[in-house]
Amino acid sequence: MRNIDEFNITRAVLQSLEGCDDPRLQEIMGALVRHLHDFAREVRLTEAELMRGIAFLTAAGQKCDDKRQxxxxxxxxxxxxxxxxxxxxxxxxxxxxxxxxxxxxxxxxxxxxxxxxxxxxxxxxxxxxxxxxxxxxxxxxxxxxxxxxxxxxxxxxxxxxxxxxxxxxxxxxxxxxxxxxxxxxxxxxxxxxxxxxxxxxxxxxxxxxxxxxxxxxxxxxxxxxxxxxxxxxxxxxxxxxxxxxxxxxxxxxxxxxxxxxxxxxxxxxxxxxxxxxx
Missing domain, CATH: 2.60.130.10 (Aromatic compound dioxygenase)
Known part of the structure; x- marks a missing residue:
């Protein structure tokens, strides 16, 4: 899909999942996409806030080892x-x-x-x-x-x-x-x-x-x-x-x-x- 905007992007991502041959995975990923996109629209998420969130998750992953989760x-x-x-x-x-x-x-x-x-x-x-x-x-x-x-x-x-x-x-x-x-x-x-x-x-x-x-x-x-x-x-x-x-x-x-x-x-x-x- 071309000409993506803040409203039609959710539909585009959901359409990209239609080739998934695992029905449960498709259900989970579809719901995740819908809720994530609705969240971002609700709070008017900025690009800086998105990157801060990604940095937080990256740091959380880097903190994990066999003794710390x-x-x-x-x-x-x-x-x-x-x-x-x-x-x-x-x-x-x-x-x-x-x-x-x-x-x-x-x-x-x-x-x-x-x-x-x-x-x-x-x-x-x-x-x-x-x-x-x-x-x-x-x-x-x-x-x-x-x-x-x-x-x-x-x-x-x-x-x-x-x-x-x-x-x-x-x-x-x-x-x-x-x-x-x-x-x-x-x-x-x-x-x-x-x-x-x-x-x-x-x-x-x-x-x-x-x-x-x-x-x-x-x-x-x-x-x-x-x-x-x-x-x-x-x-x-x-x-x-x-x-x-x-x-x-x-x-x-x-x-x-x-x-x-x-x-x-x-x-x-x-x-x-x-x-x-x-």
């Missing part, structure tokens, strides 16, 4: 990650709710056993965790795989500490027993700011937002015949529960980390998995 942070802080979770993780009543995955999961977490201390030297107040993985009707799910990870009392994950190298701490992959139960030791989570030394941090400052996440522990639970659960458990009373920078808090995921009769902190959980859809 700035683009996940961007998606999280814009609410896009949580929106995708909400769109794709509808669960039946009674199932534990899902929330954002976050950028700090790793695929080489150590395998540990019942009763182990997953903190592995990470600083923090000791915490005893006991959880049960079960189905909607309360039936225990035997031998479910439970992947756990969290920050230390300084608000740092192991992958953020160069001195640790490849050594892992405050994370583990474990198996529930035949009754769906899992017991392990860890440390009490603390609120922490997401990394602010990159473009996402600059965006938060520019838009008057704080970088803090409420204290939480991550869980990913897998079992044959059930939907994989990716969730957090948040510490009750945390001051950032109502202003989580990544919008991940759900009331059902807030739990007590109070002390027991001996003064040790405890977390008792019931993680309920939804069955796979037939």
């Amino acid at each position: 700035e683009l996940i942070l961007l998606s999280d802080t814009l609410g896009l990650s949580m929106l995708a979770v909400a769109l794709n993780n509808a669960r039946p009543a009674g199932a534990t709710e899902a929330t954002v995955f976050g950028p700090f999961h790793v695929h080489d977490a150590p395998r540990m056993e019942q009763g182990d201390d997953i903190a592995a030297g990470a600083p923090g107040e000791p915490l005893d965790v006991e959880l049960c993985v079960c189905a909607l009707d309360g039936t225990p799910i035997p031998h479910a795989e439970v992947d756990v990870w969290q920050a230390d009392e300084q608000g740092l994950y192991d992958v953020q500490i160069p001195a640790l190298g490849s050594r892992r701490r405050a994370r583990a992959v474990m198996k529930a027993d035949v009754e769906g139960r899992l017991r392990f030791r860890s440390i009490v989570p603390r609120a922490y700011p997401i990394p602010t030394d990159g473009p996402v941090g600059e965006m938060l400052v520019a838009t008057g937002r704080h970088p803090w996440r409420p204290a939480h522990v991550h869980f990913m639970v897998k079992a044959a015949g059930y939907q994989t659960l990716i969730t957090h458990v948040f510490r009750a009373g945390d001051p950032y529960l109502d202003s989580d920078v990544v919008f991940g808090v759900r009331n059902s995921l807030v739990a007590s980390f109070d002390g027991d009769a001996q003064g040790r902190r405890r977390l008792d959980l019931r993680l309920v998995l939804a069955p796979l859809e037939p």
Whole structure:
């Protein structure tokens, strides 16, 4: 198409996608083009602003490596990650709710056993965790795989500490027993700011937002015949529960980390998995 102007350019780009042989890709790209063009027209985007946006995305990509994912942070802080979770993780009543995955999961977490201390030297107040993985009707799910990870009392994950190298701490992959139960030791989570030394941090400052996440522990639970659960458990009373920078808090995921009769902190959980859809 010739003689492109601010109105007919959208149609021209959409026509260029008509040869796409992947219907879903064509649907996604078409919607993306329409919304991007409508956005630019609505705000009367200047060329200088466009280039500044491109520079921001370039810097975000350059900040990424095998230990840091700035683009996940961007998606999280814009609410896009949580929106995708909400769109794709509808669960039946009674199932534990899902929330954002976050950028700090790793695929080489150590395998540990019942009763182990997953903190592995990470600083923090000791915490005893006991959880049960079960189905909607309360039936225990035997031998479910439970992947756990969290920050230390300084608000740092192991992958953020160069001195640790490849050594892992405050994370583990474990198996529930035949009754769906899992017991392990860890440390009490603390609120922490997401990394602010990159473009996402600059965006938060520019838009008057704080970088803090409420204290939480991550869980990913897998079992044959059930939907994989990716969730957090948040510490009750945390001051950032109502202003989580990544919008991940759900009331059902807030739990007590109070002390027991001996003064040790405890977390008792019931993680309920939804069955796979037939």
